[in-house]
Amino acid sequence: MVMGKRNSIVVLSSDEEDKDYDPLLSSSYTKSKSRSSSPRTNSRGVKKARISGSRSRLCKESSKLNDVETALFSEDFNEVFTGCKGSAALGRRTEEQWVDKYKPHSLEELAVHKKKVEEVRMWFEERLRPSKDAFGNHVLVISGQAGVGKSTAINVIASHLGAKLYEWDTPTPEIWQEHLHNSRLGVQYTSKLDEFENFVERIRKYGLIQSSCAKESEAPIILLIDDLPVTNGKLAFGRLKKCLHLLVHSARVPTAILVTNYGNTDLADHSARCLEELQLSLESAGACKVAFNPVTTNSIKKVLVKISQLEQCVVTAELIDLIAKASGGDIRHAITSLQFFFLKPELMHSLSLSSPPSISEENELELDNLGDGFSLQFSRDETLSLYHALGKFLHNKRETEKAKENDQDAFITGERLARLPLKMDAPEKVLCQAHGQPRPIADFLHENVLDFLSEEAIDDAWTVASYLGDADLLLATFRGMVGRYNEAENVLQSAAASVAVRGVLFGNSHPLSSRWHAIRRPKLWQVEQTSLSNKNEMIRQRLGAHTELSSSDLSVVATEYAPVFKWLGHRASEHLDAPEASVSDIYMKDINIDNMSLDDQETEISDGDDDIEDW
């Protein structure tokens, strides 16, 4: 996504376009722009030089192959591109993405919280000052969800401070065909991680080579790493971590690393955890960290209002409100939505300039539709946190009365089996929103559901337990035998999640009135771990002393030898040979340790609880 954005900047921001837009802007806008224009163009220049460099390299390579082809290609490309532009231009003027058009150019315009901006600015200012030997670290980690303005903030601050921004040249991912083509030409493939490592290495050793960026060498430099290379697997991840660690320790140029958080939705998601770990390791290495919160609805609204004024669009406060709320703190998304929303009204606008009232009516109509909420075209897909979804399932909120008329012809169920309609979306939809993995969902439900049953309802407990058992069966069916990406497996998995969730919803026929509950992490996971480690311990122990023992069944060891050893306990140390005694001692100790660790973990869990209140 970041890549895409960057590309569009490059292509669209030719100088003429800039000129085109200037008259559109309000006076304050131009003023602010003119103030900051010189450093900005500088940074642009750098960017462009960089990109054209990479492109020319590419061209060279391909020109070896076939000049004509490239020519054709570029022609085609241009044609297509201008074609696109032309169609967009039909509306009024040459269109640009509003996101880029109304990019903030001064600190005041940033929608990010003032304090955060100030914090980042101060940080850079301190490091850009000539006497900069006082600071040990030169790395700043900025985290935040997508579209809160991380990159923009850095850009603006850099231009404010008159610094040049030097970015890591994110390499374009290579597709397989490309790779084949390249390897035929003799171009070696280097992994993106390798490239990144080389880059960091260079930075560490030589700093930035001034002449390569621009001629005037006085302007301070800020290094921006926006896109960390994707790592797959532990090894690569370890390399990346090490590499970043080195960077933190030895960077001399103020460096900003941007990390996009993908929400708190996925507990089980591996990549999210990786990112988190990465951030932690960066911090522990001494990097400074600033977390950007989602942009507040108010500041989004302000920006939207301003843009709509500049664009001379009639817009109701409700609509702005709606868009701002739906964007979920993603300002980029909000602006794009606004632009999208005005594509159609714009046409209306130009057609019926004479009658403004009709437009507002139109808008209102549109708004009414929106109010119904059947299609919020511009809303971000809502995501729920896993805990939120679990809370929904466990609290099991239902309507107080059944809508008789609708249901009667549909499906007649017995008195005992009938349930009131749910006060939520279909459980499967909620699951989708929460990105729930079936196995953890089942485990979580199993761990927590008993707390949500009423005191006397043991029958309900049985129903729920039985359905969870069904889910377990479904989850276990193809264990390890069919490939993980098998279609059938996927269906089974989602069916299992559905059974688990619906089982819980159905089984809990007398839900408790909602009150505060903490959702625990499944203790089952711990039990599995301890039992595994105990098992390994037993295997090792089997190895240790008794040759006879080593041949016997694990279950026999667990059920028969272990208790006897416990009884024989210390007497064993006198009576038995030394090695055996030590083994049984170890065993005793182990049991103690296990008990302790279980307790410990329990407290740990309660610390880590996510609290759910009544939604």
Added chain:
Amino acid sequence: MLWLDKYRPKTLDRILVHEEIAQNLKKLVTEQDCPHLLFYGPPGSGKKTLIMALIRQMFGPGAEKVKVENRTWKVDAGSRSIDIELTTLSSTNHVELSPSDAGFQDRYVVQEIIKEMAKNRPIDTKGKKGYKVLVLNEVDKLSREAQHSLRRTMEKYSAYCRLILCCNSSSRVTEAIRSRCLNVRINAPSEEQIVKVLEFIGKKEGLQLPPGFASRIAEKSNRSLRRAILSFETCHVQQYPFTSKQAISPMDWEEYISEIASDIMNEQSPKRLYQVRGKLYELLSNCIPPEIILKRLLYELLRKLDVELKHEVCHWAAYYEHRMRLGQKAIFHIEAFVAKFMSIYKDFLITTFG
């Protein structure tokens, strides 16, 4: 050394419990015609003892010099190679291992080891090529694939090695394997036989056994000789000289389960179910197999139960035991059984006592 190991008969002649089988096996081996063997029978009936004695009979006392090894096998499985770590017990003439310890990878283990054994065949004194014996434990816990691959390797390498398979229940061993082996069923020893063994040990140790004491141990042992001897030794540790009224303490996990059972009988509510779950977790994390937990729990519950409920409860126990074997996480199913029991029992209490 535990009495169990100390008084384990080393040769087929000295076997006390299954003399007849031992004599037959001896004849079989001395006639130089040893087929693959499958020993099956309940735990503690003396399968392993017989096997060890049989190997000694085949190769002489040299077979007793075993070394324990934790070996890593590198296995080529299609595109990748897997490292499998497994403990083996081997002498020059035999290798013993429990392939089911390797989990999913068990099939590779079986193939790989047999192939390796075939590569270095021992040469006996007469210059004739001999064979090695591979003892596989817990064959019934092998996955289906592993059993199939075992079948193939059995045929291919039958000239180089003999397999001795050992398991509790032959029904979980595929037909194909069973028909390629000589099946030897080892019954659980009768209580009289156990008493005989205990008295033998008592005499060797020079202990005074009060009358009826050995038979009480035998009774409690569930006809498992191993358990009888272990609890005999425990009793000796706890109190000697023996008294005829001396308590024979059950295994700790059994006590724990009977505690769970009385918890269940005392209160039937989701809250209690949650407490029970905690206790079950305790058992599971100490590696008590879930099947055994469920079985024992049923046993304890039935002891305290009214007759008219027994049938239904047994039915549900069987139902959930089956599902537990199909499923992945045992606790889900054990808990479902407990919940079902609570629900039945609560209904029963309400209808009888109002």
